Amino acid sequence: MTRSPTFHAVRLATPLIRRVILGRVPRLFDAAYYRATNPDVARSGIDPFLHYVWRGAAQDRDPSADFDTAFYKRQSGPTRLDPVRHYLRAGAKAGLDPNPAFSTLMYVARYPDVGLAGVNPLVHYRQDGRAEGRVTAPSASQPEEWVPFQGVRETHRWTYPAQASPRFALTLRRDVPVSACPSFLPRLCLVLTLDGSEIDGLVQSFDAFPGSAADALTLAVDTTLRPHPPRPTLVLALEQCFHGPGPGGAVLLRYAEARIWDVLLERPHVLRLCPAGALALRVL
Numbered sequence: 001m002t003r004s005p006t007f008h009a010v011r012l013a014t015p016l017i018r019r020v021i022l023g024r025v026p027r028l029f030d031a032a033y034y035r036a037t038n039p040d041v042a043r044s045g046i047d048p049f050l051h052y053v054w055r056g057a058a059q060d061r062d063p064s065a066d067f068d069t070a071f072y073k074r075q076s077g078p079t080r081l082d083p084v085r086h087y088l089r090a091g092a093k094a095g096l097d098p099n100p101a102f103s104t105l106m107y108v109a110r111y112p113d114v115g116l117a118g119v120n121p122l123v124h125y126r127q128d129g130r131a132e133g134r135v136t137a138p139s140a141s142q143p144e145e146w147v148p149f150q151g152v153r154e155t156h157r158w159t160y161p162a163q164a165s166p167r168f169a170l171t172l173r174r175d176v177p178v179s180a181c182p183s184f185l186p187r188l189c190l191v192l193t194l195d196g197s198e199i200d201g202l203v204q205s206f207d208a209f210p211g212s213a214a215d216a217l218t219l220a221v222d223t224t225l226r227p228h229p230p231r232p233t234l235v236l237a238l239e240q241c242f243h244g245p246g247p248g249g250a251v252l253l254r255y256a257e258a259r260i261w262d263v264l265l266e267r268p269h270v271l272r273l274c275p276a277g278a279l280a281l282r283v284l
């Protein structure tokens with residue numbers, strides 16, 4: 001692919017700007033990952049870490065597969081530094097965690113040699129600990145965190161209805177091809193705010209659809225029609241999930257298993273364990 005002169009100028013100039021303003025790229029920043037997960041950055045030619053500091057962190061973009069920006073910012077609050085440098089310089093010492101699956105304090109407590117060496121816990125785990133078979137513990141920064149969310153990145157928890165629209169539709173489908181869902185997630189959590197009748201309707205839909213003759217079954221939700229709970233009431237956890245864009249702005253999903261979690265109560269529990277299937281999600 002032919003690149004424009006502007007691309008090459010940006011590709012050459014912005015690393016120099018970054019070195020002058022920010023210095024070296026932190027070891028927790030993965031430039032290849034950042035370009036791969038942010039195609040707009042790759043197309044622009046801008047230095048990835050410079051983009052992350054200037055814009056990416058504010059947009060909750062993740063600097064590596066091991067660092068969840070939104071999750072970290074929720075613990076740290078506003079900081080002078082970007083989340084990556086803040087964690088390296090101050091956050092780890094304060095016991096903040098870089099992602100839901102990694103407890104900084106538990107890693108150091110389990111492996112005292114890491115603390116004695118003065119190495120950042122996540123840096124150690126990425127460079128040596130993972131290969132050595134060292135284990136991590138889930139973050140305890142939010143003791144109220146629901147079980148289906150454990151180890152799931154903030155960006156892999158999709159909330160419906162979306163903030164921009166009070167209406168959405170979930171359609172169980174049989175005709176979603178493998179080629180339409182190229183992106184893989186170990187677990188995708190759909191965080192739903194439904195009232196009692198809508199919860200019953202969703203569970204009944206998952207129960208009835210496998211044995212029905214229908215090609216599709218849709219549950220449409222409009223939270224403007226009647227009062228709805230103030231917080232999410234259901235989590236649909238899709239295991240081994242593949243997803244991709246569909247027609248009309250829909251998202252297509254294929255999954256190996258679905259667990260419907262009732263989180264209305266203080267102690268969430270699984271309402272249904274559903275077999276492999278496919279569905280489409282669309283904001284109305």
